[in-house]
Amino acid sequence: MIKQFVSTLALILAVSGHAQPAALTPTMQPDIGAKYDAVTPDADYVRREIMIPMRDGVKLFTVVVMKKGTSGGPILLTRTPYSAARATSRNVSLQISEILPVADKKLVEDGYIRVYQDVRGIHKSEGDYVMTRPLRGPLNGTATDHSTDAYDTIDWLVKNVPETNGRVAITGSSYPGFTSLMALIDPHPALKAAVPMSPMVDGWVGDDWFHNGAFRQGFLDYFVGQTGSKSADTDVAMGRRDYYAEFLAAGSAGGFAKKYGFDTLPAVKKVMEHPAYDSWWQGQALDRLLGSRPLTVPTMLVVGQWDQEDSYGAPAVYRALEPKDTNNKMLSLVIGPWRHSGVNYDGSGLGVLRFEGDTGRQFRDDVMKPFLDSHLKTGAPAFDAPPVLTYAVGADKWQRHDRFPAGERVNLYLDDRFSLSLNAPAAKAAHDDYVSDPAHPVPFVPVPVNLNDRAMWGAWLVSDQRHASTRPDVVTYVSPPLKAPLQIHGQPEANLFASTSGTDSDWVVKLIDVFPEENSSQPDLAGLQLGIGMEIFRGRYVKSFEKPEPLTPGKAERYRFLLPGVNHVIPAGHRLMVQVQSSWFPLYDRNPQKYVPNIFHAAPGDFQKATQGVWRDTARPSHIAIPVVGGAAAARAALPN
Structure with a gap:
C-alpha cells in the first residue's frame, strides 16, 4: 500500500511539472571548490581578472573594471605593489562607484575603463619581486623592467579589450607614481597621457628612504x-x-x-x-633617467605641499623635463595642500587646517579629468593645461603660473637676538651655540611616537612645532609680526653656516609660519607654529654626496639644500620663524656625531655629545633664500626695517 502511494505521488509531481528532488550533496564533498563570483547579474559593472603575458613569458595579474555598456572607452592604468584585487574590491557591492577608490568614481561613470595591475613578483603576479626594480642596464641585467612591463601591458590591453578606443593613460601615487614615470621611458604609442602623483623618484636625495x-x-x-x-x-x-x-x-x-x-x-x-x-642610487634616479630622454607623452606631475613621504620627486622631475617643454604644452606641475597621496581623498583640510572646499576633488574634477579627456576621449574639448597649478595656502585659492617657482629669491637672514632680518649681518664673528646629545634626540612629534598611527603620520608636517622650539638643543629665530601678506612660491633654500665640535652632524632647518597668540574663531590655531618647509642634511656629505668625509671640529661649513615646494601666503600679523636642530627622531636615524664609515653599524660608544654653532656674521651669513612673489619690494613691505 505504501509503495503504491509513493508511486502515485511521483506520478502526480511529474504531471504537475515538479521534478523529483535532486540527489543530496555528499557530506564529504569539499566545501572549497569553484571560486564564488560576488559580481551578480544585477551589478552595474563588468570586472575581469586576467593574467597578461610579458615578453619573457611572466604573467601579471590584472583587473579590468568598467560600467556595463561601455564602448569606445579610454583606459586608465595603474601598476601597483599594493594589490590590484584589493584596489578593485574596496567594498562588496554591485555598484562600480563602491568597489573602486573614490578618485575613480567620476571617471568610470563617464566611460573610462579602469585597470589595476600587480607589478611583477608580488601578490597574484608571477615572476620575481625586486622593490622599485631598476631600469634594464647596469643595475638590471634582465630584459624586463617597469618600462617594458608597462609597454607589454598596454599593448595587450589595446588589442584584447574590445570596449576600448585604443587610448591609454597611466596614473598612480607613491610607488604607482614611480611605475607611472617608468612607463614614460620608451613609452607605448597608445600611451597618450600620464598623471604621476607623489612619485618615488630618488630614494636617497629626497624621497622615501x-x-x-x-x-x-x-x-x-x-x-x-x-x-x-x-x-x-x-x-x-x-x-x-x-x-x-x-x-x-x-x-x-x-x-x-x-x-x-x-x-x-x-x-x-x-x-x-x-x-x-x-x-x-644614481643609476635609479628617475629625474636623471627621464631628463636624458625626449618628452613625448603629456605629463601632469602632482604632489602635496605637506607630502611626508615623497616631497622631492615631482619637483625634481619637473626641473629635469621643463627645458624640454618648449611650447609649455607637454608638462604640468600641480602642488596641492595635501599629505602624501592626499590628492585622491577628501582635501577639505589637513590636521587643524581647513581649506575652501574639497581641494582634492576640485583638482580631480576640474583639472585632471579634463586633461585626460582631451588626450583620450574622442571629440572631447581641448584643455589648456596649466604649466604650474598650486593652491595658495593662506589665501585659500588655486593659482595658475607659467613657471615654478613664481617667486623671486629674497634672503632672510638669521640675525642677532634670535631674530630674522632682510639685511645681511654686520658682525665680524657671531654664532649661536647649543649642545646636541644623541642620548636625548629631538622628536619629530611629541613622544610617545607610533609610526603606525595613520592620523599622526599623515598630518605630522602640519603639526605644531612648539614642542621643539622650547628645547635647549633647538635654536630658534623669529621675525617681527608681518606688516603685509608675504607669499612664498617655490622651494626655499637653506643656506646654513654651521660648525660642530664632533666629526659628523645632522642639520635640520625648518621654515615656520607662526600664528597670532589669539584666535577666538578657531582656538586650535592660536599660536600655532606651522611648518612651511622642513628638511634635513647629513653633514658628512657637505662636499660630496658620493664620497663622505669627516667634518673638521670647530670649522663652519656651508650647507645648501632645498626645502619642499610650496605656495604659502603668510598673512599680516603672523611671524616667520626658523628653527635649527641636529636630530629629528625617530623619523631619521641618529647621527653619532663621531664620524664612522657606515652609520648603520655605529656602536653605542660612537654616540657622543657635540656643541653646535650656527653662524651669522659677514663671512658666514646663515639665511633662507625664500622665493617671494613680488620679490624684494614685497618682502620689504612685509618686513620693514
Missing part, C-alpha cells in the same frame, strides 16, 4: 611589509608601539634591523650596503 643622506628608519617596517612575503602582509612583532623608545634602545638603525631580523631581507641589506649616493 633617505633625505640628503639621513636615513628614514621608520621605513624599515615598509621593507618588511613589502618583502617579508609574496602577499606583502608581514607585520613587525614589536609589542609596544613607542618607536622613539624602541629605536633609542636599539642604538643604530642597523641595530634595530638586526634585533627584529630585518637585516636578513635583501631589500634592507641593499640599502644598508649603500649609505652614500653611489652609482647604485
Whole structure:
C-alpha cells in the first residue's frame, strides 16, 4: 500500500511539472571548490581578472573594471605593489562607484575603463619581486623592467579589450607614481597621457628612504611589509608601539634591523650596503633617467605641499623635463595642500587646517579629468593645461603660473637676538651655540611616537612645532609680526653656516609660519607654529654626496639644500620663524656625531655629545633664500626695517 502511494505521488509531481528532488550533496564533498563570483547579474559593472603575458613569458595579474555598456572607452592604468584585487574590491557591492577608490568614481561613470595591475613578483603576479626594480642596464641585467612591463601591458590591453578606443593613460601615487614615470621611458604609442602623483623618484636625495643622506628608519617596517612575503602582509612583532623608545634602545638603525631580523631581507641589506649616493642610487634616479630622454607623452606631475613621504620627486622631475617643454604644452606641475597621496581623498583640510572646499576633488574634477579627456576621449574639448597649478595656502585659492617657482629669491637672514632680518649681518664673528646629545634626540612629534598611527603620520608636517622650539638643543629665530601678506612660491633654500665640535652632524632647518597668540574663531590655531618647509642634511656629505668625509671640529661649513615646494601666503600679523636642530627622531636615524664609515653599524660608544654653532656674521651669513612673489619690494613691505 505504501509503495503504491509513493508511486502515485511521483506520478502526480511529474504531471504537475515538479521534478523529483535532486540527489543530496555528499557530506564529504569539499566545501572549497569553484571560486564564488560576488559580481551578480544585477551589478552595474563588468570586472575581469586576467593574467597578461610579458615578453619573457611572466604573467601579471590584472583587473579590468568598467560600467556595463561601455564602448569606445579610454583606459586608465595603474601598476601597483599594493594589490590590484584589493584596489578593485574596496567594498562588496554591485555598484562600480563602491568597489573602486573614490578618485575613480567620476571617471568610470563617464566611460573610462579602469585597470589595476600587480607589478611583477608580488601578490597574484608571477615572476620575481625586486622593490622599485631598476631600469634594464647596469643595475638590471634582465630584459624586463617597469618600462617594458608597462609597454607589454598596454599593448595587450589595446588589442584584447574590445570596449576600448585604443587610448591609454597611466596614473598612480607613491610607488604607482614611480611605475607611472617608468612607463614614460620608451613609452607605448597608445600611451597618450600620464598623471604621476607623489612619485618615488630618488630614494636617497629626497624621497622615501633617505633625505640628503639621513636615513628614514621608520621605513624599515615598509621593507618588511613589502618583502617579508609574496602577499606583502608581514607585520613587525614589536609589542609596544613607542618607536622613539624602541629605536633609542636599539642604538643604530642597523641595530634595530638586526634585533627584529630585518637585516636578513635583501631589500634592507641593499640599502644598508649603500649609505652614500653611489652609482647604485644614481643609476635609479628617475629625474636623471627621464631628463636624458625626449618628452613625448603629456605629463601632469602632482604632489602635496605637506607630502611626508615623497616631497622631492615631482619637483625634481619637473626641473629635469621643463627645458624640454618648449611650447609649455607637454608638462604640468600641480602642488596641492595635501599629505602624501592626499590628492585622491577628501582635501577639505589637513590636521587643524581647513581649506575652501574639497581641494582634492576640485583638482580631480576640474583639472585632471579634463586633461585626460582631451588626450583620450574622442571629440572631447581641448584643455589648456596649466604649466604650474598650486593652491595658495593662506589665501585659500588655486593659482595658475607659467613657471615654478613664481617667486623671486629674497634672503632672510638669521640675525642677532634670535631674530630674522632682510639685511645681511654686520658682525665680524657671531654664532649661536647649543649642545646636541644623541642620548636625548629631538622628536619629530611629541613622544610617545607610533609610526603606525595613520592620523599622526599623515598630518605630522602640519603639526605644531612648539614642542621643539622650547628645547635647549633647538635654536630658534623669529621675525617681527608681518606688516603685509608675504607669499612664498617655490622651494626655499637653506643656506646654513654651521660648525660642530664632533666629526659628523645632522642639520635640520625648518621654515615656520607662526600664528597670532589669539584666535577666538578657531582656538586650535592660536599660536600655532606651522611648518612651511622642513628638511634635513647629513653633514658628512657637505662636499660630496658620493664620497663622505669627516667634518673638521670647530670649522663652519656651508650647507645648501632645498626645502619642499610650496605656495604659502603668510598673512599680516603672523611671524616667520626658523628653527635649527641636529636630530629629528625617530623619523631619521641618529647621527653619532663621531664620524664612522657606515652609520648603520655605529656602536653605542660612537654616540657622543657635540656643541653646535650656527653662524651669522659677514663671512658666514646663515639665511633662507625664500622665493617671494613680488620679490624684494614685497618682502620689504612685509618686513620693514
